[in-house]
Amino acid sequence: MNDPVVESADPKRAAVLAAALTVFGRHGFQKTSMEAVAKAAAISRPGLYLLFPNKEQLYRATMQGVLERAQGAMEACFSDETLGFQERIVAALDALMGQYVETQVARDLNELLENSEPQLGSMFHDYQERARATITTRIALLAPPGVLTPELGAEDVMDILFAAALTWKQTSATRAEFRDRIRRAVTLIYRAAN
Numbered sequence: 571m572n573d574p575v576v577e578s579a580d581p582k583r584a585a586v587l588a589a590a591l592t593v594f595g596r597h598g599f600q601k602t603s604m605e606a607v608a609k610a611a612a613i614s615r616p617g618l619y620l621l622f623p624n625k626e627q628l629y630r631a632t633m634q635g636v637l638e639r640a641q642g643a644m645e646a647c648f649s650d651e652t653l654g655f656q657e658r659i660v661a662a663l664d665a666l667m668g669q670y671v672e673t674q675v676a677r678d679l680n681e682l683l684e685n686s687e688p689q690l691g692s693m694f695h696d697y698q699e700r701a702r703a704t705i706t707t708r709i710a711l712l713a714p715p716g717v718l719t720p721e722l723g724a725e726d727v728m729d730i731l732f733a734a735a736l737t738w739k740q741t742s743a744t745r746a747e748f749r750d751r752i753r754r755a756v757t758l759i760y761r762a763a764n
Contacts, residue, residue, distance in 0.1 A: 582613065582617075582621070583621055585611050585612075586607065586611040586613065586618060586621055586622070586628075587631060587635055588611075589607055589610035589612075590602075590607045590611070590628055590629070590631075591632050591635070592610060593606050593607050593610050594629060594632055594633075599625075599629055599689055602625065602629075603625075604618055604625055604628070607628065629689050629690075630689065630690060630693070633690055633693065633694075637693070637694070637697040640665065640669070641666070641697060641700060641704070643665035643666070644662045644663075644665045644666040644701060644704065644705075645704060646665070647661035647662040647664075647665050648662050648704070648708040648712070655713060655714055656753065656756045656757065656760065658708070658712060659709070659752070659756045660749055660752045660756060662705065662708070663705075663732075663735045663752050664745070664749050664752065666701055666735075667735050667736070667739045668745045668748045669745070670739055671739060671742050671747075672744055672745050701732075702728060702729075702732055705728040705731070705732060706724045706728040709724040709728055710723075710724035717759070717760055718763070719763060722759075722762075727759055730755070730759065731752070731755060731756065731759075734751070734752070734755050735748075735752060738751045
């Protein structure tokens with residue numbers, strides 16, 4: 571998975587969020603204590619409470635950082651003009667979801683994100699919708715002529731690829747396999763349109 575350090579003007583806050591990411595990923599929300607995060611971040615428990623008044627706020631800030639980094643990485647891939655249409659789609663979906671394929675911490679974090687509605691409210695759903703909107707817009711802007719048709723629009727292509735990527739994120743043994751599956755799906759869509 572990408573470096574979990576959250577960019578922050580406050581290095582202490584960034585260190586706490588990085589430690590919290592590891593601890594939440596290993597133990598889950600329920601079994602993680604503020605004391606365990608403080609110990610992992612090498613600060614006192616009162617010092618942690620000065621930064622985050624409770625575990626729920628710490629968790630929200632930690633997960634928000636995870637989601638924002640994934641969204642930013644996906645958008646950067648779409649903006650990479652050195653890549654062609656197919657490569658941008660593969661790189662973008664890999665940046666968004668591929669990081670959750672190979673490592674145990676990444677799988678644990680993925681499970682945390684998908685099962686933490688009581689703590690996160692609609693945050694995870696909102697980020698998924700934002701990602702889907704970004705993918706749809708980028709497909710509409712970047713698709714070569716002939717890929718999109720009146721019967722297969724940008725939102726249709728996004729929906730197929732997003733649903734497939736969610737499934738393959740869970741069933742791929744390696745990140746390379748995940749990327750290859752995305753690549754093959756984009757190729758099939760491209761060929762079907764031409």
